[in-house]
Amino acid sequence: MHRSFAPGSATDPSSAELFDRACRRLLGYGTVFTDSVLETIRAEVPYYADPVLAPPDVRENVATGIRHALETGVDPGRIVDVERFTRELGTRRAEQGRPLDEVLHAYRVAGSEVWSGMIGVVEREGLGDMRRLVHVAELVWKSNDRDAVLVADAYRQVIEGVTGRHAERVRLILAALLETRHEAEFTRSAADILDLPLDSRYAVAVAEATPPYGRVPQAAPEVKDVRVLRHSWGQRAVFVAHLGDRPLDAFASGLVAGTGLRIGISPVVPGLESLARARDMAGLALRTCRGDGEVARLDARLPDGLLVSRPDLSHELVRQVLRPLYDLEPVDRDLLFDTIGVWIECGGSSVQAARQMFCHRNTVLNRLRRVEQVTGLTLSRPRDLVQLTLALDAHRLLGPTAAAGPADDGRRRRPPA
Numbered sequence: 001m002h003r004s005f006a007p008g009s010a011t012d013p014s015s016a017e018l019f020d021r022a023c024r025r026l027l028g029y030g031t032v033f034t035d036s037v038l039e040t041i042r043a044e045v046p047y048y049a050d051p052v053l054a055p056p057d058v059r060e061n062v063a064t065g066i067r068h069a070l071e072t073g074v075d076p077g078r079i080v081d082v083e084r085f086t087r088e089l090g091t092r093r094a095e096q097g098r099p100l101d102e103v104l105h106a107y108r109v110a111g112s113e114v115w116s117g118m119i120g121v122v123e124r125e126g127l128g129d130m131r132r133l134v135h136v137a138e139l140v141w142k143s144n145d146r147d148a149v150l151v152a153d154a155y156r157q158v159i160e161g162v163t164g165r166h167a168e169r170v171r172l173i174l175a176a177l178l179e180t181r182h183e184a185e186f187t188r189s190a191a192d193i194l195d196l197p198l199d200s201r202y203a204v205a206v207a208e209a210t211p212p213y214g215r216v217p218q219a220a221p222e223v224k225d226v227r228v229l230r231h232s233w234g235q236r237a238v239f240v241a242h243l244g245d246r247p248l249d250a251f252a253s254g255l256v257a258g259t260g261l262r263i264g265i266s267p268v269v270p271g272l273e274s275l276a277r278a279r280d281m282a283g284l285a286l287r288t289c290r291g292d293g294e295v296a297r298l299d300a301r302l303p304d305g306l307l308v309s310r311p312d313l314s315h316e317l318v319r320q321v322l323r324p325l326y327d328l329e330p331v332d333r334d335l336l337f338d339t340i341g342v343w344i345e346c347g348g349s350s351v352q353a354a355r356q357m358f359c360h361r362n363t364v365l366n367r368l369r370r371v372e373q374v375t376g377l378t379l380s381r382p383r384d385l386v387q388l389t390l391a392l393d394a395h396r397l398l399g400p401t402a403a404a405g406p407a408d409d410g411r412r413r414r415p416p417a
Contacts, residue, residue: 014132015132015133015135015136016136017128018122018127018128018129018132018133019073019118019133019136020073020074021122021127021128022073022118022121022122022127022133023070023071023073023074023118024070024074025121025125025127026066026070026114026117026118026121027067027070027071027074031063033066033117034059034062034063034066034067035059036113037062037066037110037113037114037117038058038059038062040109040113041058041062041106041109041110041113042054044105044109045102045105045106045109047099047102047105047106048102048106055093055096055098057092058106061089062110064085065085065086065089065107065110066110066114068081068082068085069082069111069114069143069147070114072143082143082147083147083150086147086150086151086154087150087151087153087154088154089103089151089154090103090150090151090152090153090154090155090158091154091155091157091158093151093155094154094155094156094157094158094159095158100152100155100156103151103155104148104151104152107144107147107148107151108144108148111140111141111144111147111148115137115140115141118133119133169193170193170194170229171231173190173193173194174194174229174231174240175231176190177190177272177275177276178204178231178233178238178240178275178276178279179276180276184273187271187272187273190272191272194229194272196227196242196272197242198271198272199270199271200242200243200244200270200271201242201243201244201245201246201268201269201270202240202241202242202243202268202269202270202271202272202274202275202278203240203241203243203248203251203265203266203267203268203269203278203282204238204239204240204241204265204266204269204275204278204279204281204282205238205239205241205251205255205263205264205265205266205282206233206236206237206238206239206263206264206279206282206283206285206286207236207237207238207239207255207257207261207262207263208235208236208261208262208263208286209235209260209261210260210261210262210292211260212260213259213260214259214260214261214292215260215261216235216236216237216261217230217237218237220239221239221254221255221256222254223241223250223251223253223254224250225244225246225250226241226242226243226244226246226250226251226254227241227242228240228241228242228251228254233279238279238282239255240275243268248265248267248268248297248299251265252265252295252297255295256295257292257293257294257295258293259292259293260292261292261293262286262289262291262292262293262294262295262296263286263289263294263295263296264282264283264284264285264286264287264288264289264296264297264298265282265285265295265296265297265298266278266279266280266281266282266285266298267281267297267298267299269281281298281305282298284298284305284308284309285297285298285301285305287308287397288301288304288305288308288397290396290397303389303390303393304393304397307390307393307394307397307398308397308398311398314394314397314398315394315398317387317390317391317394318391318394318395318398320391321375321377321387321388321391322375322391322392322395324374324375324376325337325371325374325375328374335367336367336370336371336374337392337395338357339353339357339364339367339368339371340367340368340371340388340392341392342356342357343364343368344389344392350364350365350368371388375388
């Protein structure tokens with residue numbers, strides 16, 4: 001039976017003295033006490049009972065942590081050692097990839113066991129009135145909570161740093177893949193870092209905002225079963241989509257061009273080594289947009305892509321084919337441009353064109369004959385029709401100055417603004 005002390009008697013130690021005695025006695029138990037704490041942790045935190053998942057240094061760290069905590073109870077000046085140890089522990093667990101929740105759970109179980117150990121040793125060895133420990137209980141648990149916060153803070157700092165470094169590495173590697181073709185070894189390394197298959201189906205989209213209201217997306221679109229990475233490219237946003245076995249339509253449907261935004265999409269390309277070419281084609285598709293709110297797929301606009309890829313030849317084509325039409329009076333010229341454009345869009349049907357333009361079929365035919373007379377083309381000849389169609393597309397894509405250029409000596413009427 002242990003000695004009992006009457007509270008307030010001359011032989012009854014103060015709360016601080018009793019706490020000091022309890023810490024010293026537990027320190028004297030050495031590994032016997034720390035092993036019992038470790039067993040409780042393993043019983044209450046299954047993660048630490050798993051021989052594969054549990055950190056290999058868990059026994060050492062439990063012993064060191066308990067020793068620091070008890071030594072601080074004896075000498076409060078040792079708090080520096082506790083803070084250093086807890087921060088190092090948080091850093092180490094983050095670098096090991098251990099779950100923070102499990103680390104904090106184990107940490108709090110250890111704190112509870114130390115407090116229970118103090119109560120037990122006071123009771124078993126008659127060190128004093130256990131009720132006096134109540135006066136230091138709040139301080140003990142506040143210290144335990146503070147140390148848990150230090151562990152979590154150090155852990156998160158490491159994770160944020162690793163995440164930041166990884167994000168920067170991903171950004172630089174993605175930028176390199178989009179800029180130019182690389183050696184096979186670099187591409188293989190890039191695939192590992194980006195966690196993407198080397199040989200698979202990919203597509204690239206380029207989004208461009210037009211002032212003053214346009215804003216490029218700041219995040220990659222969410223597309224079901226398609227992983228999309230975002231990269232900033234000057235004033236544009238570039239999206240790299242790993243399609244896998246998904247169709248290009250799945251990616252395109254996830255891209256929305258709102259007010260002040262235009263988007264160009266490349267065709268599907270094979271493998272990461274083709275991303276630079278895909279980016280070029282997406283940029284080409286973007287240039288085929290004729291207004292805001294458009295999502296242009298190059299595979300659906302290949303003729304337009306050819307025209308914008310060589311603007312010098314496109315300007316020359318417009319000058320050679322449409323120059324006579326530009327020399328007409330504005331009202332007459334615009335009417336012929338509209339008629340031939342509608343007729344082509346209607347598949348060469350004068351009847352459908354007349355319905356769309358709210359006029360008689362013969363009126364459309366007369367205007368078409370006028371186009372033939374002015375340009376010298378014959379619309380029934382496929383080659384002439386192809387030239388005229390491409391020239392009209394170039395006119396729409398390159399703007400009203402398409403017929404003017406270095407070859408224009410200034411004596412001819414320039415196209416309307």
